[in-house]
Amino acid sequence: MIPIFIALLHEFKLLERVTQTNNVLLLIIILSYILVGWSGMNRNGFINQLIKNFFRISPKENDFNESLKINFGSSFLLFLNLFISLNCCFFLLVKNYFSFWDALIVSLVTSVIFLSLQQIGYRFVLLLTGNLDVSAGITTINRNTWQFGGVLILIFATIWTLNIKQYETMSYSFLILLFLLLTLRIIKGIYFSYKKRIKWYYFILYLCTLEITPAFIYLKTAFMYFQMKM
Numbered sequence: 001m002i003p004i005f006i007a008l009l010h011e012f013k014l015l016e017r018v019t020q021t022n023n024v025l026l027l028i029i030i031l032s033y034i035l036v037g038w039s040g041m042n043r044n045g046f047i048n049q050l051i052k053n054f055f056r057i058s059p060k061e062n063d064f065n066e067s068l069k070i071n072f073g074s075s076f077l078l079f080l081n082l083f084i085s086l087n088c089c090f091f092l093l094v095k096n097y098f099s100f101w102d103a104l105i106v107s108l109v110t111s112v113i114f115l116s117l118q119q120i121g122y123r124f125v126l127l128l129t130g131n132l133d134v135s136a137g138i139t140t141i142n143r144n145t146w147q148f149g150g151v152l153i154l155i156f157a158t159i160w161t162l163n164i165k166q167y168e169t170m171s172y173s174f175l176i177l178l179f180l181l182l183t184l185r186i187i188k189g190i191y192f193s194y195k196k197r198i199k200w201y202y203f204i205l206y207l208c209t210l211e212i213t214p215a216f217i218y219l220k221t222a223f224m225y226f227q228m229k230m
Helices: 002-039 046-055 061-067 072-094 100-129 132-162 167-195 200-229
Strands: none
Touching: 002 072, 002 132, 046 132, 072 100, 072 132, 072 167, 100 132, 132 167
């Protein structure tokens, strides 16, 4: 009787811990929804604007200027949402392999590295070409992709938290979503650089250093993850 009681008590503690983790994640996710709502406060058609900018590929400057209607304050709140949502998903991805605090640190570090790589690309283009128009275009492409991309990741984090037992399916889906977002950003960057007639050696250096290499590292990491799961 005592061993059965101890086993039940252990299971109760595990269930309680999972429930507490879910509650914390849900609170954080609600905070992100508040940030997204706050960023679009008093702005009609805000989400529609994000969606249009997300899918826009045209390299015309007047098209890019339309995205500047999203002011710095709104952009900052959307970036905070992206950071928080990424952290939630990375935490859910690694939580089975680490303790709570270790998983939290791993998710924070991974998110910082991932977002840092997304921020240095257009600065590198400016350093190489000295062309402010090209740098501004790449900056806008990057911003447009991840502003609405952060909303998509937030929605996915919500679904994952509410279906936390579906670990394998949700983890694969998250990696695929991240890959699709990266691919879209790369395609838009390539198209814009081509239309701007960036010198081919600058273009290849930029493409290999700041687009293909991070994507390759991501694919290598994902492949190792899949192998570990098989």
